[in-house]
Amino acid sequence: MRTPAARGKKREEEILDAAAAVFAERGYHGASTGDIAARLGIRQGSVYYYFRSKEQALERVCLAGVQGFVERIEAIAAADPPLSEGLREVVTGHVGAIVARRDSVIVFLRERRHVPRARRRRINTHARRYERALEIMLARAVTRGEARADVDCRMTALHLIGMCNAAAVWLGREPDAPLERIVATLLRLVLDGVAKPVKRKSP
Amino acid sequence: MRTPAARGKKREEEILDAAAAVFAERGYHGASTGDIAARLGIRQGSVYYYFRSKEQALERVCLAGVQGFVERIEAIAAADPPLSEGLREVVTGHVGAIVARRDSVIVFLRERRHVPRARRRRINTHARRYERALEIMLARAVTRGEARADVDCRMTALHLIGMCNAAAVWLGREPDAPLERIVATLLRLVLDGVAKPVKRKSP
Amino acid sequence: MRTPAARGKKREEEILDAAAAVFAERGYHGASTGDIAARLGIRQGSVYYYFRSKEQALERVCLAGVQGFVERIEAIAAADPPLSEGLREVVTGHVGAIVARRDSVIVFLRERRHVPRARRRRINTHARRYERALEIMLARAVTRGEARADVDCRMTALHLIGMCNAAAVWLGREPDAPLERIVATLLRLVLDGVAKPVKRKSP
Amino acid sequence: MRTPAARGKKREEEILDAAAAVFAERGYHGASTGDIAARLGIRQGSVYYYFRSKEQALERVCLAGVQGFVERIEAIAAADPPLSEGLREVVTGHVGAIVARRDSVIVFLRERRHVPRARRRRINTHARRYERALEIMLARAVTRGEARADVDCRMTALHLIGMCNAAAVWLGREPDAPLERIVATLLRLVLDGVAKPVKRKSP
DNA sequence: AATGAATGAGTATTCATTCAT
DNA sequence: GATGAATGAATACTCATTCAT
Structure with missing residues (x-):
């Protein structure tokens, strides 16, 4: 009862x-x-x-859609893990959230622009903090020597987020794409790229 | 006159x-x-x-939005260039098209689902052919040994396209993001990843 | 308790x-x-x-609004006072009631037409009895020689009531209009008019 | 055509x-x-x-309702006629306008309060100018000795206008009330009152 | 004595669409 | 090549009213 x-x-x-x-x-x-x-x-x-x-109603759905994203990434950033591990957690969390509450996340992504200006600002703040946190994670990895020195952190962060969000679109449609595989592919792509590494420094 | x-x-x-x-x-x-x-x-x-x-009107705008994408990528694929060059051409063309006719491309990306079923199929065909062409380009690169053998071509193609499309969203907003830099960053990310390569096979 | x-x-x-x-x-x-x-x-x-x-609710408010008006004027009429005194009592009572329960009187005046026909008749009866009583008071004054012989009693009654009711509108807005002054002005106007009397019958 | x-x-x-x-x-x-x-x-x-x-629509109807009132009374005031003549013209014009375009005048009188604040001010200005013009006409009459010295011009103006407006309500209902008679009764009332004048100053 | 959750009917407003001119 | 005047259907939103609790 x-x-x-x-x-x-x-x-x-x-x-x-x-x-x-x-x-x-x-x-x-x-x-x-x-x-x-x-x-x-x-x-x-x-x-x-x-x-x-x-x-x-739209505003509330949008807020429900972003809810947790910033908290999650900031918690990960605070723990300051090695790059590959950090990215795994971020991407897993991000795509996982999309899987778990797909509707509201999609509404946040695609429809938030129809929330009137004033109230939209609050919603957009979440997005900006998220981008910023990822950017900083990357910058730290560069400093530490885990990432290449010439990585454009801001743009890479945006590209990464863009990829994750794009996944929301085809998640349901692609038959053979379970969460783990999406995450794994995405991480591998971001960390190592697709090109076969040329052997370097070999005598 | x-x-x-x-x-x-x-x-x-x-x-x-x-x-x-x-x-x-x-x-x-x-x-x-x-x-x-x-x-x-x-x-x-x-x-x-x-x-x-x-x-x-929506249908026409959507068609104007996709127009050229498939032709371009299939032309590139037909020339069969090395992976890095091919990707450069694809990404440059893709993002370039977004810059050049942003409105119709955005409408294609976001609004085509409102075209009634029957007529939407034709539009979606373009998208699918585009994905497929990129997928095949990647697969060929794997065969040729230009790309790592364990690359998931389908998913990587989707991720790559997702990134390019996501750029359409923030293209106007990001002040310091000229076309070349976006393309360069994106290519570097896709080809080599962000991780600093560990020296291999060195004695 | x-x-x-x-x-x-x-x-x-x-x-x-x-x-x-x-x-x-x-x-x-x-x-x-x-x-x-x-x-x-x-x-x-x-x-x-x-x-x-x-x-x-509207009906009850309207009834609360008229309540007392007819009783008062009929009591005054029954006492059959001289014209000037009678009018003073009528006007004082009328405007006084407006001051005392302004809301319901205003609702009676302005909103009673929205009471459905059947039940509105009872409410309107009050208004008609009130007009009639005042008309008769004036007629008696004419008969008695207190009022000019050529006074149109019916219309004058309606004008007088109209003035009192109109006061309800600006009562609150006019800063320097206490009840006594309104009543005094109104009575003077009705009894003697504004024109300076020409001296008559002087040899 | x-x-x-x-x-x-x-x-x-x-x-x-x-x-x-x-x-x-x-x-x-x-x-x-x-x-x-x-x-x-x-x-x-x-x-x-x-x-x-x-x-x-309400605003426009209200404006159509007041339209002409201020112009008329100010034209009369400008001509500066003797009191009785001036009042005749004002009252005739006022009641005449009510007869001629009763609907819009009634809407102006009863419904203008539902016009939103900002735009209502403009409408109310008309009403205030009208009151003021009549008040001044009376004051001039007092100065000139046409009206009693103790007349409260402001309040009398309001009472007079109130009477005219009230007529709008029963104009249609009262069977035996043609315009001329209403105007005549009203003027007589306002100028001379109903009381039979006592002979004064006669030796 | 009042509330929370609904209903159903109305109502202002928008809008794609038509068509004679 | 375009307009003015409409239509008809949809649609967001309001509100009087009901009723079990």
Whole structure:
């Protein structure tokens, strides 16, 4: 038996999940509040019992989508592990989160621009802190001699994040792509590249 | 003096450019035919002189967005250059196209899912052929010994394309990111990775 | 300690006061049951504990608004005072009532037309009896020679009531208009007019 | 045969007339855009071809309602006629305007408070200038010795206007009240009052 | 005495689309 | 090549009302 409070919280999450699913599938403007209601088995107007406006629902879904990303990467950075291990954790966490709550993450990635300016800033802050943290991880690896000295940390961070996010798109469609394999391929690519190393310094 | 036909062609392109810009900025469902008209300085209903429906406009913009991608990569593949050179050409072409006609490419990337099923297939074919061509280029490089034997060609191709496309998003925002630098960084990352190579086979 | 019945009465009045205030401020259709609830610190649905429908609330507020008017003027008329005294009492009572329960009187004046036909008749009866009583007071004054013989009693009654009601509108806004001054000015106007009397019958 | 421009203007006026009628009958919030459309024989959404929002329609109707009042009274004041003549012109003009465009005047009187603050100020300015002009006319009459020295000009002006406006309410309902009679009664009331003058200063 | 969760009907507004001119 | 005037359908949002608890 649930307490009323617990039921309320639960229901609220259900509503946000439905909104996330619908926004992810049809896009913010392509989705109607009726679509959300239909997914919940309630009437159109009833969704307004849970959010003030469609826009607010979008904002909440976006926040649910970024939630945890910054915390995770900053925790990893704080532990200051060797580069390869650090990247493994970051990429595993990132792609793992996409797998775990794909809808809200996709909505964050693709639809956050429809959140009105003022409130969007808060959401974008997360994204920027994430990029920055990864950039710094790379810079530290360069300093320590784990990464090549000529790596452009900022741009590499952006490329890396771009790859992870792109995975969100084809994750479901590619049949033979389990999480581990995606992560492994991605890491190998980022760490060592695809080119066969030429033997160097051999007499 | 232009012939009416020539003038018509030009105007038609202007209309598609306007549609591309508006769809890129607000998304397909977030953009109205009135927005397109406003950008052209004509009235709402007048856009129907140029396209049968908003959906058709989207389709055309998407086709304009993919246009050339497949041709380019297949031409490169046909020339069968060494891996590093081939990738340079592919990435330069890809990112270059994004820079050159950003709006329509972005619309292709983000909005093509709103083209109705039947007509979407044709558009998606381009994407699939592109992926496939890159995959094969990589596979050939493996065979030839230019790339490591354990490279997952399919997934690496998808990651690479994902990175290029992600660049479309931050291209305008990042101040210090000229085309050459983006391409250079990306290529270096893909070919050699970020990790400092350990000396091998040295006695 | 109050009996439950007494507490109930009190609370019921509070609810009607809240409804009156909200209807007066925003108009019947511009006010929501939620506005009434907010003013009481309770939830939307809870107001239905006190009235069956918004319409019924309006009706009650209107009745509270007219309440006393007819009784007062008929009592004055029954006493049959001289014209100037009678008018003083009528006007003082009228404007005084507006000052004392402005909200419900304003709602009666402006919103009673939104009470459905059938139930509105009862409310309108009050208004008509009031007009009639004043008209008769004037007619008696004419008969008695207190008022000019050519006074149009019906219309003058309506004008007089119109003036009193109009005062309800600017009562709050005009800074230097205390009840006594309003009443005095109004009476002087109605009794003697503004024109300086020409000396008559002087040889 | 009308020019297209003329037809456009005409139609626009028809739409505003319809809005005025509907707002006057049911009140701003009680009237729906569908009601306006129905009165015009067009569909609900089509009214938005003529105004941006219901609120804007209200504003326009209010402006149409006050239009001319200030100009008229200021023209009269400029001519500086004797009091009784001046008042006759003012009252005739005022009540005449109410008779001529009753709907929009009533909407101005009763519904202008629903125009949002900022834009309401402009509308209220008209009302204030009107009051002020009448107040000054009375003050001049006092100075000239046409009106009693103890007349409270501000308040009398407000009472007078209140009476005229109140007439708008019962104009249609009272069967035996033609414009001339209303005006005559009102003027007599205001100038001379109802009380039979006592003979003064006669030896 | 009140609430939380809904409903269902309405309502302002937007918008793709049409078509006579 | 374009416009003005509409339409009709969708759609976000409001709100009076109900009712189990």
